[in-house]
Amino acid sequence: MSNISITIDGVECKAKEGEAILNIARANDIFIPALCYLSNCSPTLACRLCLVEVDGKRAYSCNAKAKEGMDVITKNDEIEKERRAIMEIYDVNHPLECGVCDQSGECELQNYTMEMEVDSQSHCIQDSPRFAKDWGRIHYDPSLCIVCERCVTVCKDMIGESALKTVKRNGAELGKDWKEKTPKDAYAMWNKLQKSIIGVASGADTLDCTMCGECTSVCPVGALVSTDFQYKANAWELKKIPAANPHSSDCSLIYYDVRHDNVSNSNDKIFRVSNDYSFSPIHAGARYGYDFENQVESKKEEAFNKVIDALENKVDTIEFKSYITNEEALILQKLKETKGYKLHNPDAFAFKKFLENFSKTSGQTLYSGDLKTVQESDFVVCVGTALKSDSPNSGYAMNNALSMNKGAGLYFHPIGDKVVEGYSKNLLSFAHKVGYEEDILYFLLDLFGKDLPAEIAYCQETFHHKETVVVTDKIEEIKEVVLMEDGEEKTVAKVISSKVEKVIEVEKNILADIIGLGDDFDVKLEKLLAKKEKFSLIVGPDLYFNPKSENIAKILGLIQKYTDFEVVVIPSKTNSLGVSLICDLDEEKGKFSLGYNKKADITISSLGKGDLDMPALNQQEGTFTSMNKRVVPTNAALPYNGYVLNDIANALGLEAEFTVDYTVQLPVDKGFKAIEFDDLPNEFTSAGIENRGYLIEGKSVTCNNEIKRASDVEEMQTPIYLANPVHQFNVFTNKSHQLNEAGALYASSDFLEKRDLVSGDMVKIESEEGGSLVVAVQLDNTISGDIPYLPTFDTKLNAKQFFPIGYRFASVNIKGVK
Ligand code: SF4
Ligand code: SF4
Ligand code: FES
Numbered sequence: 097m098s099n100i101s102i103t104i105d106g107v108e109c110k111a112k113e114g115e116a117i118l119n120i121a122r123a124n125d126i127f128i129p130a131l132c133y134l135s136n137c138s139p140t141l142a143c144r145l146c147l148v149e150v151d152g153k154r155a156y157s158c159n160a161k162a163k164e165g166m167d168v169i170t171k172n173d174e175i176e177k178e179r180r181a182i183m184e185i186y187d188v189n190h191p192l193e194c195g196v197c198d199q200s201g202e203c204e205l206q207n208y209t210m211e212m213e214v215d216s217q218s219h220c221i222q223d224s225p226r227f228a229k230d231w232g233r234i235h236y237d238p239s240l241c242i243v244c245e246r247c248v249t250v251c252k253d254m255i256g257e258s259a260l261k262t263v264k265r266n267g268a269e270l271g272k273d274w275k276e277k278t279p280k281d282a283y284a285m286w287n288k289l290q291k292s293i294i295g296v297a298s299g300a301d302t303l304d305c306t307m308c309g310e311c312t313s314v315c316p317v318g319a320l321v322s323t324d325f326q327y328k329a330n331a332w333e334l335k336k337i338p339a340a341n342p343h344s345s346d347c348s349l350i351y352y353d354v355r356h357d358n359v360s361n362s363n364d365k366i367f368r369v370s371n372d373y374s375f376s377p378i379h380a381g382a383r384y385g386y387d388f389e390n391q392v393e394s395k396k397e398e399a400f401n402k403v404i405d406a407l408e409n410k411v412d413t414i415e416f417k418s419y420i421t422n423e424e425a426l427i428l429q430k431l432k433e434t435k436g437y438k439l440h441n442p443d444a445f446a447f448k449k450f451l452e453n454f455s456k457t458s459g460q461t462l463y464s465g466d467l468k469t470v471q472e473s474d475f476v477v478c479v480g481t482a483l484k485s486d487s488p489n490s491g492y493a494m495n496n497a498l499s500m501n502k503g504a505g506l507y508f509h510p511i512g513d514k515v516v517e518g519y520s521k522n523l524l525s526f527a528h529k530v531g532y533e534e535d536i537l538y539f540l541l542d543l544f545g546k547d548l549p550a551e552i553a554y555c556q557e558t559f560h561h562k563e564t565v566v567v568t569d570k571i572e573e574i575k576e577v578v579l580m581e582d583g584e585e586k587t588v589a590k591v592i593s594s595k596v597e598k599v600i601e602v603e604k605n606i607l608a609d610i611i612g613l614g615d616d617f618d619v620k621l622e623k624l625l626a627k628k629e630k631f632s633l634i635v636g637p638d639l640y641f642n643p644k645s646e647n648i649a650k651i652l653g654l655i656q657k658y659t660d661f662e663v664v665v666i667p668s669k670t671n672s673l674g675v676s677l678i679c680d681l682d683e684e685k686g687k688f689s690l691g692y693n694k695k696a697d698i699t700i701s702s703l704g705k706g707d708l709d710m711p712a713l714n715q716q717e718g719t720f721t722s723m724n725k726r727v728v729p730t731n732a733a734l735p736y737n738g739y740v741l742n743d744i745a746n747a748l749g750l751e752a753e754f755t756v757d758y759t760v761q762l763p764v765d766k767g768f769k770a771i772e773f774d775d776l777p778n779e780f781t782s783a784g785i786e787n788r789g790y791l792i793e794g795k796s797v798t799c800n801n802e803i804k805r806a807s808d809v810e811e812m813q814t815p816i817y818l819a820n821p822v823h824q825f826n827v828f829t830n831k832s833h834q835l836n837e838a839g840a841l842y843a844s845s846d847f848l849e850k851r852d853l854v855s856g857d858m859v860k861i862e863s864e865e866g867g868s869l870v871v872a873v874q875l876d877n878t879i880s881g882d883i884p885y886l887p888t889f890d891t892k893l894n895a896k897q898f899f900p901i902g903y904r905f906a907s908v909n910i911k912g913v914k
Pocket of ligand 1: 315
């Protein structure tokens with residue numbers, strides 16, 4: 097897209113050719129009313145409020161594409177008359193229940209009614225009954241719905257589920273006289289309003305989706321709301337605390353909406369999480385997993401002294417998980433440097449090793465892409481992650497790229513995922529056998545590599561062989577045919593097409609057979625790749641503990657270096673990237689451990705189950721390093737009255753008044769910047785630019801092209817996988833009241849049917865290494881195939897016993913038990 101300039105209300109605006117005029121206006125702080133349009137989604141033209149004049153002609157600014165020199169006028173008498181009529185009609189039969197409506201105070205219908213000064217009504221029609229629907233965590237009230245279709249659009253173009261659609265309303269018909277006396281666009285909008293409401297796309301009564309809740313977030317009125325939040329608080333009483341999603345490495349911008357609990361309890365309480373839906377969707381864990389705070393009345397001195405005594409006299413190792421801030425990670429690193437503790441965090445250790453091996457061939461300490469580059473791509477490949485549940489935001493970015501950029505892609509994972517498969521018909525999904533990730537990356541390097549150095553090219557050639565195949569070709573011949581015309585026979589020449597089979601010699605890559613891509617893969621891929629220009633590759637946590645992780649990371653490095661792919665590596669926990677950059681981690685632990693949010697010889701815990709309480713992440717200020725390689729701030733939504741890690745560090749000889757005093761000290765040699773916590777921004781600009789914290793700068797390092805040949809894969813007979821269901825991420829999401837549940841062995845309908853099991857039946861899982869667990873099975877109808885998964889969010893299950901080295905696949909025996 098070339099750079100152009102257009103004029104909006106006399107203001108010269110720089111833009112990209114083809115950009116929507118509405119987006120250009122927003123980026124230049126020029127107001128155009130709009131109710132149905134969502135940035136990064138397709139326009140639905142439902143509201144028609146964004147009407148403007150372009151070079152003297154009426155156009156809808158959400159749909160009109162910018163061209164060099166365009167002259168746009170955002171209002172004149174005719175436009176204002178039309179907009180006012182639209183708003184009047186939106187107010188026809190809209191229930192007058194603003195006093196109790198959950199959206200009141202942040203309702204776009206209220207705002208535009210005021211903006212257009214609608215103080216009288218010239219339209220009316222008989223109302224028809226519209227009954228509210230209870231869709232689990234979501235409540236839909238069609239009588240409040242203005243059929244803007246934002247919910248439908250966000251679910252299709254952003255989330256990738258297409259779970260909602262417009263359905264028949266059977267409202268009263270508009271009489272002819274209304275057509276004559278109503279402005280054109282207002283009439284068209286009204287007609288639609290009478291005919292439609294929102295329903296479940298499958299036609300079922302219940303909404304069977306992953307319940308991300310993004311549709312409630314985009315709804316401009318009170319029609320789609322969180323069932324839990326309904327009638328609990330008014331928008332104007334809630335204080336918005338900007339923060340970062342504490343549960344996964346997207347670290348998306350969220351707001352904790354906080355108010356005093358009730359009239360008899362003045363303590364602050366989080367009532368809900370909201371988000372800036374125009375630029376930053378959030379997943380179910382971020383939206384509903386907010387009340388995991390650790391309530392502590394006061395500082396428990398005795399417990400604190402016990403911990404300090406242990407740290408001074410017994411502890412040689414600190415074990416922790418990557419659900420901590422960068423500042424806490426720096427405190428731990430400083431304690432290692434001053435006190436000699438080992439730092440044990442197997443997950444971050446594996447991630448760090450993976451990035452180190454990646455940089456050995458890529459020559460860069462960090463991967464090149466982020467969620468934005470994925471969103472802007474038109475060809476996206478995903479390997480080594482159960483995308484939908486490991487990183488829903490990566491899934492949203494991939495779906496958005498496929499939907500909005502006429503994109504295509506490839507998804508490789510041993511567990512078939514119906515949600516991901518549904519992103520686009522131009523996405524090929526392969527449920528390959530366990531252990532073939534190395535072959536897949538080799539294959540991608542072979543397919544997309546450019547100017548490969550001789551040693552790699554040689555290695556690649558060993559995968560190639562010539563094969564003869566039979567293909568069907570279409571041929572056209574001119575033949576004479578006899579036709580009847582006016583009762584007479586006539587011989588005419590006609591082009592006749594027919595299909596013939598021919599044998600040709602093609603070059604094949606044996607890896608395609610090994611991975612199981614099918615004979616027609618080349619043909620399909622050629623079609624998918626037509627006119628594609630921007631490539632992204634997403635890889636994830638299956639690779640970090642993979643037995644072949646070292647070579648996999650190196651092949652990935654070569655892919656970043658020698659192909660057009662921008663590579664995105666999903667950190668497995670919220671701050672795995674920050675921890676891996678800040679801490680010198682140890683592979684082995686010592687004899688006596690202090691565990692931070694991890695059970696050990698002595699434990700400090702924000703779950704309230706240890707020897708000393710610690711604040712939860714919704715009670716802390718600090719920063720995370722997101723998968724976008726951005727250091728983003730998070731703020732405390734709730735107070736905490738106990739000791740924090742900084743108190744422990746100070747007792748051991750470090751000196752800092754507050755934990756966030758460490759923000760400015762984060763290691764500059766690892767790409768962090770010496771910026772004070774209070775100086776970090778946390779917002780999106782009106783042009784949609786992520787102005788949050790700062791970007792970590794990766795470094796160039798010396799590299800080589802040393803990779804090994806793909807090694808053989810040992811087949812697993814009955815594998816299980818370590819993963820959480822889509823809305824769970826950890827013990828903290830499971831502590832939250834809307835997500836709290838018991839874990840199970842999650843399986844596809846194929847798996848259950850084959851074994852004559854139904855949800856709730858008990859099974860016994862046993863491994864050769866002695867692992868044993870009796871657990872209920874639960875249907876996950878979003879997956880397919882024969883590999884079930886065990887979660888980590890419910891620690892009672894001890895799923896990790898089957899995955900001792902961290903690799904996410906394990907071979908087990910599963911039997912039904914009574
Ligand atoms: S439910 Fe809300 S978002 Fe969906 S069409 Fe109705 S008003 Fe629009
Ligand atoms: S909750 Fe999410 S997946 Fe379900 S309908 Fe709403 S946007 Fe779609
Ligand atoms: S915003 Fe353009 S038609 Fe609604």
